[in-house]
Amino acid sequence: MTNKAYIVANEQQEREVLEKLEEKGALWINGKNATDFIPFRKFPYVIYCNGDKYISWDKLGDLDVNKIIVFDGRKEEKMSEKYVVTQEFMNTLNLWREKLPSFSMSKKFVGPTAIQELDDDIDDWWNNIDLSDEDNNNRLIAIIRWVNGEDVFEVEKPKKWVVRSKEPQGSVDGEPLYIWFVDELTLETETEATMPPYIRRFNTKEEAQSWANSHQEVIEVEI
Numbered sequence: 482m483t484n485k486a487y488i489v490a491n492e493q494q495e496r497e498v499l500e501k502l503e504e505k506g507a508l509w510i511n512g513k514n515a516t517d518f519i520p521f522r523k524f525p526y527v528i529y530c531n532g533d534k535y536i537s538w539d540k541l542g543d544l545d546v547n548k549i550i551v552f553d554g555r556k557e558e559k560m561s562e563k564y565v566v567t568q569e570f571m572n573t574l575n576l577w578r579e580k581l582p583s584f585s586m587s588k589k590f591v592g593p594t595a596i597q598e599l600d601d602d603i604d605d606w607w608n609n610i611d612l613s614d615e616d617n618n619n620r621l622i623a624i625i626r627w628v629n630g631e632d633v634f635e636v637e638k639p640k641k642w643v644v645r646s647k648e649p650q651g652s653v654d655g656e657p658l659y660i661w662f663v664d665e666l667t668l669e670t671e672t673e674a675t676m677p678p679y680i681r682r683f684n685t686k687e688e689a690q691s692w693a694n695s696h697q698e699v700i701e702v703e704i
Contacts, residue, residue: 639703
Protein backbone atom coordinates (compact mmCIF):
# COMPACT_ATOMS: atom_id res chain seq x y z
CA MET A 482 0.00 0.00 0.00
CA THR A 483 1.22 3.49 -0.87
CA ASN A 484 2.11 5.80 1.99
CA LYS A 485 1.35 9.35 0.85
CA ALA A 486 2.27 12.79 2.15
CA TYR A 487 0.40 16.04 1.53
CA ILE A 488 2.13 19.31 2.44
CA VAL A 489 -0.57 21.92 3.10
CA ALA A 490 0.28 25.61 3.38
CA ASN A 491 -3.09 27.09 4.37
CA GLU A 492 -6.61 26.22 5.54
CA GLN A 493 -8.00 26.02 2.00
CA GLN A 494 -5.47 23.37 0.98
CA GLU A 495 -5.97 21.55 4.27
CA ARG A 496 -9.74 21.39 3.71
CA GLU A 497 -9.39 20.17 0.12
CA VAL A 498 -6.94 17.41 1.10
CA LEU A 499 -9.08 16.23 4.03
CA GLU A 500 -12.23 16.20 1.89
CA LYS A 501 -10.50 14.03 -0.72
CA LEU A 502 -9.27 11.64 1.97
CA GLU A 503 -12.75 11.45 3.49
CA GLU A 504 -14.19 10.50 0.10
CA LYS A 505 -11.79 7.55 0.13
CA GLY A 506 -13.01 6.53 3.58
CA ALA A 507 -9.74 7.30 5.34
CA LEU A 508 -9.86 7.92 9.10
CA TRP A 509 -7.58 9.70 11.55
CA ILE A 510 -5.67 7.34 13.80
CA ASN A 511 -7.99 8.47 16.60
CA GLY A 512 -10.93 7.01 14.63
CA LYS A 513 -12.46 10.32 13.51
CA ASN A 514 -13.49 11.09 9.95
CA ALA A 515 -11.04 13.18 7.93
CA THR A 516 -12.96 16.47 8.18
CA ASP A 517 -14.13 15.94 11.77
CA PHE A 518 -10.70 16.53 13.31
CA ILE A 519 -8.21 19.38 12.86
CA PRO A 520 -4.82 18.87 14.54
CA PHE A 521 -3.09 21.49 16.66
CA ARG A 522 -0.86 22.59 13.78
CA LYS A 523 1.12 25.45 12.31
CA PHE A 524 1.24 25.92 8.54
CA PRO A 525 2.84 24.51 6.54
CA TYR A 526 2.57 20.99 7.91
CA VAL A 527 2.29 17.43 6.59
CA ILE A 528 -0.76 15.18 6.37
CA TYR A 529 0.04 11.49 5.92
CA CYS A 530 -2.26 8.79 4.62
CA ASN A 531 -1.20 5.16 4.82
CA GLY A 532 -2.78 3.02 2.12
CA ASP A 533 -5.74 5.43 1.80
CA LYS A 534 -6.95 4.14 5.18
CA TYR A 535 -5.36 5.97 8.10
CA ILE A 536 -4.48 9.65 8.47
CA SER A 537 -1.82 11.23 10.66
CA TRP A 538 0.16 14.48 10.66
CA ASP A 539 3.48 15.96 11.62
CA LYS A 540 5.56 19.13 11.50
CA LEU A 541 7.14 19.88 8.15
CA GLY A 542 10.59 19.72 9.73
CA ASP A 543 9.93 16.08 10.67
CA LEU A 544 8.81 15.04 7.17
CA ASP A 545 9.11 11.27 6.71
CA VAL A 546 11.33 10.75 3.66
CA ASN A 547 9.84 7.28 3.13
CA LYS A 548 6.47 8.80 2.21
CA ILE A 549 5.61 9.79 -1.37
CA ILE A 550 4.80 13.51 -1.56
CA VAL A 551 1.71 13.68 -3.77
CA PHE A 552 0.90 17.32 -3.03
CA ASP A 553 3.13 20.21 -1.98
CA GLY A 554 1.09 23.36 -1.38
CA ARG A 555 4.22 25.48 -1.02
CA LYS A 556 4.80 25.11 -4.76
CA GLU A 557 1.32 26.16 -5.82
CA GLU A 558 1.50 29.27 -7.98
CA LYS A 559 -1.81 30.59 -6.70
CA MET A 560 -2.25 29.47 -3.13
CA SER A 561 -5.56 30.69 -1.80
CA GLU A 562 -5.14 32.74 1.36
CA LYS A 563 -8.85 33.24 1.83
CA TYR A 564 -10.76 31.68 4.69
CA VAL A 565 -13.55 29.39 3.50
CA VAL A 566 -16.69 30.12 5.55
CA THR A 567 -20.41 29.44 5.35
CA GLN A 568 -22.99 31.84 4.00
CA GLU A 569 -24.48 32.02 7.51
CA PHE A 570 -21.08 33.14 8.80
CA MET A 571 -20.96 35.98 6.26
CA ASN A 572 -24.56 37.00 6.95
CA THR A 573 -23.78 37.31 10.65
CA LEU A 574 -20.57 39.20 9.97
CA ASN A 575 -22.39 41.63 7.67
CA LEU A 576 -25.00 42.35 10.35
CA TRP A 577 -22.23 43.03 12.85
CA ARG A 578 -20.51 45.43 10.42
CA GLU A 579 -23.77 47.31 9.87
CA LYS A 580 -24.00 47.90 13.62
CA LEU A 581 -20.33 48.86 13.94
CA PRO A 582 -20.97 52.64 14.29
CA SER A 583 -23.18 52.00 17.33
CA PHE A 584 -20.31 50.58 19.39
CA SER A 585 -17.26 52.06 17.64
CA MET A 586 -15.86 55.43 16.73
CA SER A 587 -16.73 55.06 13.05
CA LYS A 588 -17.97 52.61 10.38
CA LYS A 589 -14.52 51.05 10.01
CA PHE A 590 -12.97 51.27 13.46
CA VAL A 591 -12.80 47.88 15.21
CA GLY A 592 -12.16 48.64 18.86
CA PRO A 593 -12.38 46.42 21.97
CA THR A 594 -16.12 47.01 22.33
CA ALA A 595 -16.73 46.04 18.71
CA ILE A 596 -14.82 42.78 19.19
CA GLN A 597 -16.86 42.01 22.30
CA GLU A 598 -20.04 42.48 20.25
CA LEU A 599 -19.14 39.76 17.75
CA ASP A 600 -21.63 36.91 17.58
CA ASP A 601 -20.70 33.84 19.64
CA ASP A 602 -20.13 31.68 16.54
CA ILE A 603 -17.74 34.22 15.02
CA ASP A 604 -16.06 34.75 18.38
CA ASP A 605 -15.49 30.99 18.59
CA TRP A 606 -14.11 31.02 15.03
CA TRP A 607 -11.29 33.48 15.74
CA ASN A 608 -10.79 32.53 19.40
CA ASN A 609 -10.54 28.78 18.83
CA ILE A 610 -8.90 26.72 21.58
CA ASP A 611 -7.88 24.08 19.02
CA LEU A 612 -5.74 26.56 17.06
CA SER A 613 -2.40 28.16 17.84
CA ASP A 614 -2.16 31.74 19.10
CA GLU A 615 -0.75 32.75 15.71
CA ASP A 616 -3.69 31.20 13.83
CA ASN A 617 -6.22 32.90 16.11
CA ASN A 618 -4.46 36.25 15.73
CA ASN A 619 -4.51 35.85 11.94
CA ARG A 620 -8.25 35.14 12.01
CA LEU A 621 -8.99 38.27 14.02
CA ILE A 622 -6.75 40.24 11.66
CA ALA A 623 -8.75 38.79 8.73
CA ILE A 624 -11.98 40.19 10.20
CA ILE A 625 -10.36 43.63 10.52
CA ARG A 626 -8.98 43.42 6.98
CA TRP A 627 -12.47 42.52 5.76
CA VAL A 628 -13.92 45.59 7.51
CA ASN A 629 -11.27 47.62 5.67
CA GLY A 630 -12.63 46.29 2.38
CA GLU A 631 -10.18 43.46 1.63
CA ASP A 632 -11.40 40.22 0.02
CA VAL A 633 -10.32 37.68 2.65
CA PHE A 634 -13.34 35.35 2.87
CA GLU A 635 -14.67 32.81 0.41
CA VAL A 636 -18.18 31.40 0.85
CA GLU A 637 -18.13 27.63 0.54
CA LYS A 638 -20.22 26.08 -2.21
CA PRO A 639 -23.52 24.55 -1.04
CA LYS A 640 -23.17 20.83 -0.45
CA LYS A 641 -25.30 17.87 0.47
CA TRP A 642 -24.67 14.26 1.43
CA VAL A 643 -25.39 11.09 -0.56
CA VAL A 644 -25.11 7.37 0.14
CA ARG A 645 -23.28 5.02 -2.24
CA SER A 646 -21.57 1.64 -2.23
CA LYS A 647 -18.11 1.56 -0.67
CA GLU A 648 -16.63 -0.43 -3.53
CA PRO A 649 -17.06 0.23 -7.28
CA GLN A 650 -19.30 -2.21 -9.13
CA GLY A 651 -17.29 -2.19 -12.34
CA SER A 652 -16.50 0.78 -14.57
CA VAL A 653 -17.73 2.74 -17.58
CA ASP A 654 -15.16 4.38 -19.89
CA GLY A 655 -12.61 4.05 -17.13
CA GLU A 656 -14.85 5.74 -14.52
CA PRO A 657 -15.77 3.66 -11.43
CA LEU A 658 -19.41 2.57 -11.26
CA TYR A 659 -21.17 2.83 -7.90
CA ILE A 660 -24.57 1.91 -6.48
CA TRP A 661 -26.35 5.02 -5.19
CA PHE A 662 -29.18 5.24 -2.64
CA VAL A 663 -32.45 6.72 -3.95
CA ASP A 664 -34.98 5.63 -1.31
CA GLU A 665 -35.83 2.64 0.88
CA LEU A 666 -36.74 0.46 -2.12
CA THR A 667 -34.62 1.90 -4.91
CA LEU A 668 -30.91 1.98 -5.76
CA GLU A 669 -29.27 3.43 -8.87
CA THR A 670 -26.04 2.30 -10.59
CA GLU A 671 -24.08 5.20 -12.08
CA THR A 672 -20.63 6.79 -12.12
CA GLU A 673 -20.08 9.88 -9.99
CA ALA A 674 -19.99 12.06 -13.12
CA THR A 675 -23.35 10.76 -14.37
CA MET A 676 -25.13 10.60 -11.01
CA PRO A 677 -28.75 11.61 -11.83
CA PRO A 678 -30.52 14.41 -9.92
CA TYR A 679 -33.01 12.07 -8.27
CA ILE A 680 -30.33 10.39 -6.14
CA ARG A 681 -31.34 11.16 -2.55
CA ARG A 682 -29.40 14.17 -1.26
CA PHE A 683 -29.44 14.67 2.50
CA ASN A 684 -29.01 17.99 4.27
CA THR A 685 -26.69 16.61 6.96
CA LYS A 686 -24.10 13.88 7.16
CA GLU A 687 -25.84 12.39 10.19
CA GLU A 688 -29.12 12.05 8.29
CA ALA A 689 -27.37 10.29 5.41
CA GLN A 690 -25.50 7.95 7.76
CA SER A 691 -28.81 6.84 9.28
CA TRP A 692 -29.69 5.28 5.88
CA ALA A 693 -26.28 3.74 5.11
CA ASN A 694 -25.51 0.09 5.81
CA SER A 695 -22.14 -1.62 6.35
CA HIS A 696 -21.56 -1.90 2.59
CA GLN A 697 -22.22 1.77 1.93
CA GLU A 698 -20.48 5.06 2.64
CA VAL A 699 -21.58 8.68 2.90
CA ILE A 700 -19.92 11.30 0.72
CA GLU A 701 -20.34 15.05 0.33
CA VAL A 702 -21.39 16.44 -3.08
CA GLU A 703 -21.82 19.95 -4.43
CA ILE A 704 -25.28 21.08 -5.54
